[in-house]
Amino acid sequence: MSSVPLVRLEGVTKAYPGVVANDDVTLELRAGEIHALLGENGAGKTTLMGTLYGLHRPDAGSIIVDGREAGIHSPRDALALGIGYVQQHFSLIPTLTVAENVVLALRGSDSKLSVRGGNARVRELAATYELDVDPTARVEDLSVGQQQRAELLKALARETRILLLDEPSAVLTPQESEGLGVVLRRLAENGVGIFLVSHKFSEVLGISDRISVLRRGRLVGTLDAASASRATLAEMMVGELRAVEARPVPAAHHDASPRLEVSDLWVAAERGGFAVKGVGFTVNPGEVLGVAGVEGNGQVELTEALAGVRRPAGGTIRVDGQPLGGRSPRRTRRLGITHIPADRHQSGLVASMSVEDNLVLPVADQSPYSVGRVLRRGAIRKLARRLISEFDIRVPGSGVLAGALSGGNQQKLILARELSRRPSVIIACYPTRGLDFGATEAVQQAILDHRDEGAAIVYVSVDLDELLSLSDRIIVLHHGALQGEVSAAVATPEQLGLLMGGAAAA
Amino acid sequence: MNWQLRTRAAGLNVVIPLVAVALALVSVALLLVVAGSNPFDAYRDMWNAALGDRFALSTTVTKTMPRLLAALGIALALRAGLWNIGAEGQLYIGALATTAVALHLPDLGTPLLIATSLGAGTLAGAGWALIPGVLRAKRGVSEVITSLMLVYIGIQLTNYVLEGPWSEPGSTFPSSPYVPTGASLPIIVSGTLLNAGALVGLALVVLAWFLMSRSTFGLRLNAIGGNERAAGVAGVRVPLLIVLAMTASGAFAGLAGGLEVLGVRGRLVEGFSPGYGFEAIAIALLGRLNAFGILGAALLFGALDAGSAGLQTAAQGVPASISQVAEGLAVTYVLIGLGLASILQRRRSARAALKEATHQPAAGEPDVLPVMPTESGREL
Numbered sequence: 086m087s088s089v090p091l092v093r094l095e096g097v098t099k100a101y102p103g104v105v106a107n108d109d110v111t112l113e114l115r116a117g118e119i120h121a122l123l124g125e126n127g128a129g130k131t132t133l134m135g136t137l138y139g140l141h142r143p144d145a146g147s148i149i150v151d152g153r154e155a156g157i158h159s160p161r162d163a164l165a166l167g168i169g170y171v172q173q174h175f176s177l178i179p180t181l182t183v184a185e186n187v188v189l190a191l192r193g194s195d196s197k198l199s200v201r202g203g204n205a206r207v208r209e210l211a212a213t214y215e216l217d218v219d220p221t222a223r224v225e226d227l228s229v230g231q232q233q234r235a236e237l238l239k240a241l242a243r244e245t246r247i248l249l250l251d252e253p254s255a256v257l258t259p260q261e262s263e264g265l266g267v268v269l270r271r272l273a274e275n276g277v278g279i280f281l282v283s284h285k286f287s288e289v290l291g292i293s294d295r296i297s298v299l300r301r302g303r304l305v306g307t308l309d310a311a312s313a314s315r316a317t318l319a320e321m322m323v324g325e326l327r328a329v330e331a332r333p334v335p336a337a338h339h340d341a342s343p344r345l346e347v348s349d350l351w352v353a354a355e356r357g358g359f360a361v362k363g364v365g366f367t368v369n370p371g372e373v374l375g376v377a378g379v380e381g382n383g384q385v386e387l388t389e390a391l392a393g394v395r396r397p398a399g400g401t402i403r404v405d406g407q408p409l410g411g412r413s414p415r416r417t418r419r420l421g422i423t424h425i426p427a428d429r430h431q432s433g434l435v436a437s438m439s440v441e442d443n444l445v446l447p448v449a450d451q452s453p454y455s456v457g458r459v460l461r462r463g464a465i466r467k468l469a470r471r472l473i474s475e476f477d478i479r480v481p482g483s484g485v486l487a488g489a490l491s492g493g494n495q496q497k498l499i500l501a502r503e504l505s506r507r508p509s510v511i512i513a514c515y516p517t518r519g520l521d522f523g524a525t526e527a528v529q530q531a532i533l534d535h536r537d538e539g540a541a542i543v544y545v546s547v548d549l550d551e552l553l554s555l556s557d558r559i560i561v562l563h564h565g566a567l568q569g570e571v572s573a574a575v576a577t578p579e580q581l582g583l584l585m586g587g588a589a590a591a
Numbered sequence: 592m593n594w595q596l597r598t599r600a601a602g603l604n605v606v607i608p609l610v611a612v613a614l615a616l617v618s619v620a621l622l623l624v625v626a627g628s629n630p631f632d633a634y635r636d637m638w639n640a641a642l643g644d645r646f647a648l649s650t651t652v653t654k655t656m657p658r659l660l661a662a663l664g665i666a667l668a669l670r671a672g673l674w675n676i677g678a679e680g681q682l683y684i685g686a687l688a689t690t691a692v693a694l695h696l697p698d699l700g701t702p703l704l705i706a707t708s709l710g711a712g713t714l715a716g717a718g719w720a721l722i723p724g725v726l727r728a729k730r731g732v733s734e735v736i737t738s739l740m741l742v743y744i745g746i747q748l749t750n751y752v753l754e755g756p757w758s759e760p761g762s763t764f765p766s767s768p769y770v771p772t773g774a775s776l777p778i779i780v781s782g783t784l785l786n787a788g789a790l791v792g793l794a795l796v797v798l799a800w801f802l803m804s805r806s807t808f809g810l811r812l813n814a815i816g817g818n819e820r821a822a823g824v825a826g827v828r829v830p831l832l833i834v835l836a837m838t839a840s841g842a843f844a845g846l847a848g849g850l851e852v853l854g855v856r857g858r859l860v861e862g863f864s865p866g867y868g869f870e871a872i873a874i875a876l877l878g879r880l881n882a883f884g885i886l887g888a889a890l891l892f893g894a895l896d897a898g899s900a901g902l903q904t905a906a907q908g909v910p911a912s913i914s915q916v917a918e919g920l921a922v923t924y925v926l927i928g929l930g931l932a933s934i935l936q937r938r939r940s941a942r943a944a945l946k947e948a949t950h951q952p953a954a955g956e957p958d959v960l961p962v963m964p965t966e967s968g969r970e971l
């Protein structure tokens with residue numbers, strides 16, 4: 086291994102409105118190493134990779150490739166240097182075959198390839214790296230894992246020496262992730278340097294050589310994976326150790342009859358077929374039902390059906406014994422169901438409206454916030470002020486636009502709106518996604534407080550640690566069907582992982 | 592900080608349109624120089640014809656009214672993110688219905704006859720906009736296309752009535768008979784063109800302001816315009832409100848048509864609107880979807896229209912269409928100004944963030960970044 090590192094990022098700084106995404110980051114990538122970039126969501130990992138790939142220019146600092154300062158102004162420059170980037174959202178053309186996508190990726194480079202040659206080349210590459218993909222298959226017919234392999238093939242066909250992978254296992258089952266690890270190891274043995282972006286230390290510990298931890302845009306440190314422990318990494322990521330406290334389950338509520346009863350629920354998928362297939366469960370007052378599953382296995386559709394956003398194709402939902410078949414969000418709200426939607430930007434808040442207008446929106450027609458149809462600003466402001474302090478929303482005033490808040494504060498805003506109505510059922514879909522440690526804890530605590538007061542809670546997450554620490558019971562969805570139900574007290578991540586991958590419940 | 596942010600943004604909403612109008616007038620002056628005319632003479636003639644005396648002023652106000660009403664309606668729909676491109680058609684249909692009632696129920700007596708015929712015009716305009724509203728709410732059909740197509744149907748329907756059932760033998764230009772005098776809106780300042788329609792217009796500015804800024808209806812429209820999906824999740828009945836917003840929007844335009852018949856022309860004339868309903872889209876944007884801003888923008892367009900008549904009479908070889916050039920340029924400059932303002936603001940806050948990076952913000956310090964709001968909460 087030569088002493089000159091493949092890539093050296095020196096003092097890279099990148100600021101966005103309201104946040105410094107990368108602050109004076111200095112890092113090296115050696116040939117043949119898998120270098121994990123670990124950090125919580127929002128720590129600046131993806132921004133750093135984007136800078137290296139030429140998607141945006143750093144405000145300060147330099148990128149040195151092969152010991153020479155590299156002026157990377159665009160992805161084209163990055164590709165010419167042998168940098169390949171597999172982003173979280175794939176850049177494949179769904180209607181073309183794998184080989185056609187690969188050939189398209191090579192256009193403009195030196196290697197001229199026909200589609201037929203492409204098929205052969207893809208087969209050859211696939212065999213070398215044990216990437217199991219049919220070159221003649223259309224991308225749209227492939228599973229997410231196969232699509233990721235197609236992306237990797239694209240990068241390999243370009244003779245990538247520096248491979249950037251952004252959260253590659255987020256869309257994979259634990260078993261598929263293992264397969265990916267084997268492929269990456271093989272690539273590294275062939276001299277490719279790999280930056281592996283992740284927010285889960287459990288997955289980087291196994292396969293990386295070195296681990297760099299980012300926190301709030303800054304590099305906390307770089308460790309040899311061999312000498313790193315979960316505890317040290319966790320501490321580096323969050324700045325302090327988060328103790329998963331054992332919490333007493335309020336048993337009193339458990340004798341009561343179920344608050345939420347779902348049976349044989351079917352929900353149509355957007356592209357035909359069903360996203361939720363015959364799912365049934367009950368949730369008692371004061372109980373948290375965790376919903377586990379690889380992202381995109383029907384969780385969003387399930388929660389939207391429960392909240393009345395989506396009309397179920399079949400089955401029944403009962404709240405305190407009352408059926409709620411295909412009602413609008415307006416009606417389900419009146420029955421005491423509240424909904425923390427999966428995507429706070431798309432479904433949660435109106436970014437272009439003020440904080441107070443967002444808070445009052447669902448209750449605007451109620452006294453004291455309006456009389457007749459006339460809004461009463463004084464009452465609305467009072468409500469906003471109370472919720473802002475109650476939920477610790479960091480905002481200079483209730484007239485500020487919701488879109489100007491940080492992600493954590495936006496989520497607190499939605500929680501404040503949704504939980505202030507004393508709901509009897511809370512449907513929370515990925516409520517802590519993308520939040521830093523402090524905000525995550527605040528959100529979880531707010532939901533648990535309502536559990537203690539007797540609310541029934543459906544809590545969807547892809548983070549097994551989170552589910553195991555919060556839930557009483559956990560159900561696992563796989564391809565929209567109920568794969569199993571386990572008690573959180575006795576479940577293990579491995580057991581859940583197997584269920585998420587489609588294995589039958591033991 | 593909040594206060595500063597808001598005032599700065601609100602200030603921009605006033606400053607940018609004013610600067611844009613000034614720039615448009617300067618640009619037109621340059622065009623006039625290139626065309627070999629004296630811009631000062633041209634502007635003096637325009638000033639005299641638009642604002643020179645009481646009569647000129649009343650001309651300006653008269654030419655402002657249909658544009659104002661249609662623009663208020665367009666703004667109302669646009670707050671919910673709905674582009675009612677069809678105000679022109681709603682205006683014609685409103686005028687047609689008003690004329691029909693005024694002609695066929697002459698025995699009602701003045702106040703009732705005026706109210707009934709204007710009411711008919713308002714309802715007809717609303718009905719014409721109901722079609723794209725329902726199609727959008729129930730089927731997701733783009734209201735831009737449907738409302739625009741209905742413009743031509745509305746105009747052709749009016750033409751058919753004027754050239755067919757209502758055609759007067761011997762008349763040179765297709766028009767309806769004059770409405771009975773009892774149906775005409777009274778002139779409120781004698782010796783001028785100022786009719787009672789102007790008072791209706793002012794009242795509607797206040798009504799539109801109330802609807803958009805002070806009512807639960809307006810709050811929900813803003814929510815739909817900002818994020819239709821999130822509004823629905825928060826319990827807003829989105830389809831119903833889409834239909835209501837489009838209908839209300841059409842009602843404004845329909846009333847504008849009715850007022851034009853009863854207040855200005857006394858009868859329905861083929862092609863009576865030179866595109867008020869289309870200009871109104873530009874006025875709504877220039878007025879930043881704010882009722883009072885729209886009043887200002889409509890007055891400007893009305894004055895330019897009245898002023899261009901002065902150019903024609905002065906016969907300096909300056910085409911009257913330069914007033915339309917000025918209108919177009921004003922809107923263009925506003926859009927450029929808003930774009931620049933948001934870019935500058937983004938840069939500034941990024942720089943501020945970078946500066947802050949050297950010292951960690953104190954605990955509890957709000958992490959908020961300035962975003963430029965429009966009065967409606969919509970990005971345009």
